[in-house]
Amino acid sequence: MRWNTPNDPFTNRRPMMKRLAPLALAGLLAAPAHALDVTTMSDAEREAFRAEVREYLMENPEVIMEAVAVLEERQAAAQENADLSLVKAHEEAIFDDGFSWVGGNPEGDVTVVEFLDYRCGYCRKAFEEVQQLIERDGNIRFIVKEFPILGEASLASSRFAIATRQVAGDDAYAAMHDALMAYKGSTEPAALSRLARTLGIAPEPIVAHLDDPAVDAEIRKTRELAQRLQISGTPTFVMGDQMIRGYVPLRAMEDIVGAQRDG
Numbered sequence: 168m169r170w171n172t173p174n175d176p177f178t179n180r181r182p183m184m185k186r187l188a189p190l191a192l193a194g195l196l197a198a199p200a201h202a203l204d205v206t207t208m209s210d211a212e213r214e215a216f217r218a219e220v221r222e223y224l225m226e227n228p229e230v231i232m233e234a235v236a237v238l239e240e241r242q243a244a245a246q247e248n249a250d251l252s253l254v255k256a257h258e259e260a261i262f263d264d265g266f267s268w269v270g271g272n273p274e275g276d277v278t279v280v281e282f283l284d285y286r287c288g289y290c291r292k293a294f295e296e297v298q299q300l301i302e303r304d305g306n307i308r309f310i311v312k313e314f315p316i317l318g319e320a321s322l323a324s325s326r327f328a329i330a331t332r333q334v335a336g337d338d339a340y341a342a343m344h345d346a347l348m349a350y351k352g353s354t355e356p357a358a359l360s361r362l363a364r365t366l367g368i369a370p371e372p373i374v375a376h377l378d379d380p381a382v383d384a385e386i387r388k389t390r391e392l393a394q395r396l397q398i399s400g401t402p403t404f405v406m407g408d409q410m411i412r413g414y415v416p417l418r419a420m421e422d423i424v425g426a427q428r429d430g
Contacts, residue, residue: 250410271301271309280405282314285324287401289414294348296417323354330376
């Protein structure tokens with residue numbers, strides 16, 4: 168049995184342990200992992216320190232949420248910096264790949280790029296707001312990246328849209344794109360042909376072109392670009408030099424565009 172005495176160094180360090188617990192937690196948020204070296208403590212001292220830390224957390228649980236918030240802020244900042252570098256490294260493929268449809272103002276001072284899937288609920292939610300952004304602003308160059316990732320219906324929709332542009336031109340593509348963003352029916356060629364007819368677009372040349380290697384090439388190149396940009400979901404936007412992963416409401420998009428202009 169160990170008897171603690173007034174001169175016992177372990178006993179004398181217990182008050183210090185209590186003071187160290189909150190300081191250590193604060194240090195873990197602001198300093199490198201090696202800043203608090205528990206290896207210099209004895210086994211008993213380490214055990215006591217852990218107990219004090221646990222007691223402090225139980226009495227002050229809000230500290231955990233504060234730590235999580237700090238961690239999330241750091242992760243978001245790191246992701247933003249990484250995305251800036253990715254956009255810079257792949258500027259040509261993002262903004263001037265030679266095949267993606269360009270709308271809005273082709274001479275606009277800010278370019279907005281959207282990686283989208285026609286069967287993506289959040290892409291559909293963003294659709295009208297992106298249109299409003301472009302119409303209200305008047306000086307945005309808008310690029311659509313066909314990025315079907317949600318199954319065969321998504322792939323069939325993108326193939327039909329791409330074939331429409333390659334065969335019938337940009338205006339026909341714009342009409343088909345807008346229609347597909349609201350379309351909920353079958354994506355079989357016969358069904359999409361009926362949709363094309365409602366838009367005044369002859370479907371026969373489009374259907375004949377669906378299996379053309381040029382259609383496959385566009386989808387493959389966009390998927391490869393998305394992989395290099397570490398994009399795995401839709402919608403994903405590139406606005407100027409900033410990448411936004413996920414749905415963004417209209418007001419936030421307007422703020423981002425304004426910030427891009429302010430430089």
